[in-house]
Amino acid sequence: MDLPLGYYGKGETLHHSGKLVCKLQKSIYGFKQASRQWYSKFSHSLLQFGFTQSKADYSLFTKGTGSSFLALLVYVDDIIITGPSKSNIDSLKQFLHSQFKLKDLGSLRYFLGLEIAWSSTGIVLSQCHYTSTGFLACNPASVPMDPCTRLTATDGPELPDASSYRRLIRRLLYLTLSRPDITFAVHKLSQFLAQPRVPHLHAAHHLLRYLKTSPGQGLFFSASSLLQLKGFSDADWGSCVETRCSVTGYCVFLGDSLVSWKAKRQPTISRSSAEAEYRAMAAATSELVWLKQLLQDFGVSLHAPMLLFCDNQAAVHIASNPTFHERTKHIEIDCHFVRDKVTDGFIKLMHVRSNLQLADIFTKPLPSALLFSHLSKMAVKDIHCPS
The missing domain is CATH 3.30.420.10 (Ribonuclease H-like superfamily/Ribonuclease H)
Incomplete structure (x- = not known):
């Protein structure tokens, strides 16, 4: 890390390209290596606690079997813990608190923009609030994409500002996590990110009008499936x-x-x-x-x-x-x-x-x-x- 102006401390320094730089003893939040170093330390702690890292998904850690089973899923610094035994979950929380500064948010209701609704019959996963933003006063559409629409890379004039189209498609891509009905439409619109044109933007607006009809739509996972x-x-x-x-x-x-x-x-x-x-x-x-x-x-x-x-x-x-x-x-x-x-x-x-x-x-x-x-x-x- 480059030395700040006016700083001439006695800490450990290295020569780099003819000037003094700092040697970091720990990663700083926001640096490219920070998330990797955090995951390395976090996963090492879990492995020492007896967890096994999944080979199918490296962000999944499991431990035990039957009534003592525990599963932990991590995305950067957001964590989900589940298992049939509440005492085992509490024991894991105590261990994590002893190793890291954590905040317990209680039962899973909201995670990375995903909303989870619980009932005795099952779980509903949706992105209600994420979907409800924007295009509130428009007329609704009955389908995500008109079956008669034929989009190409050359039809219509180019958009003067392509960044707004790219931001919109980026948000819609995240929405496909819980909306299978818009997956093909978003897949098609994402093919024109390099040089978006007016017909592509109109098709994206049509998709937003469709989302207005059912912002709370989500997936139901039955408890008796x-x-x-x-x-x-x-x-x-x-x-x-x-x-x-x-x-x-x-x-x-x-x-x-x-x-x-x-x-x-x-x-x-x-x-x-x-x-x-x-x-x-x-x-x-x-x-x-x-x-x-x-x-x-x-x-x-x-x-x-x-x-x-x-x-x-x-x-x-x-x-x-x-x-x-x-x-x-x-x-x-x-x-x-x-x-x-x-x-x-x-x-x-x-x-x-x-x-x-x-x-x-x-x-x-x-x-x-x-x-x-x-x-x-x-x-x-x-x-x-x-x-």
Whole structure:
């Protein structure tokens, strides 16, 4: 650290580029290394206390089994502690207080912009207050994105100030943590951050008008849900008019509760809809593998094969039958690990009709009737949001 003007102390100093600098004995808040040093010290203390660091998520620490189980999740300096035994939780709090200066906020109600509502039937996770800011006097919209909208990188005049558009998309990206219904729209709008144009801003404003209709919408996690993982994968073949790449969409349920979802443009062009669907299945299988590992850290072992639903029978046959050489010889090897998981009994592929394909919501803009039909099957709830 550079010496302040007028300071000539006798502390330890080093020569750097012909001038004196300070050697820091501890990290200062705000420096690039500060968060890393804090995490290193915090994780080391937990490991000494008997915790095990998860390999599936390095911010998760677990300890014990059964009634003595403890789980701790950390994000920088925000911490969540849970477990079936209150005495064990209190013991952990006392240990943390002896090592660090902490503030106990009590039962989990608010965490990093996420609002948690508890009841005897389950938990609702939402971002009510985060959603309620802005565009309060506008007319509401029925869908996040008009199905007739076709956005490109060259249509319309450029925005004179691109920073406002980028700030808006950054906020909307954080909102997708609890709003699967806007995931595809935000995915599409985020592709134009380099040179946003007027039609892109109008589409973003349309999305804000949609959010006005249900600011309290969130995800419901049932207390009586079955511990079974199942996924839906889908792809919209060649939907990007500029690159001709397809869009991958998938969602994963733990019982009836939606726990993971994604919309992403595929990196390469697919020669057929079956190939695009096969790549989407590979992405969904990878997510299922990770979630199974994460559940094991919580002491949940899944023995039955996990179900993966796809509406393309050709893609299901490609994953189940390795003799389809002519149609798959050009596909990257990493996609074929779906076949290995099917052979090992890790997943079981199931065909589903297109009108029941829940992952369709993450691959294209849908009309309101089909959109809300899918959302009703995703345990999405609309709670009252106080003004």
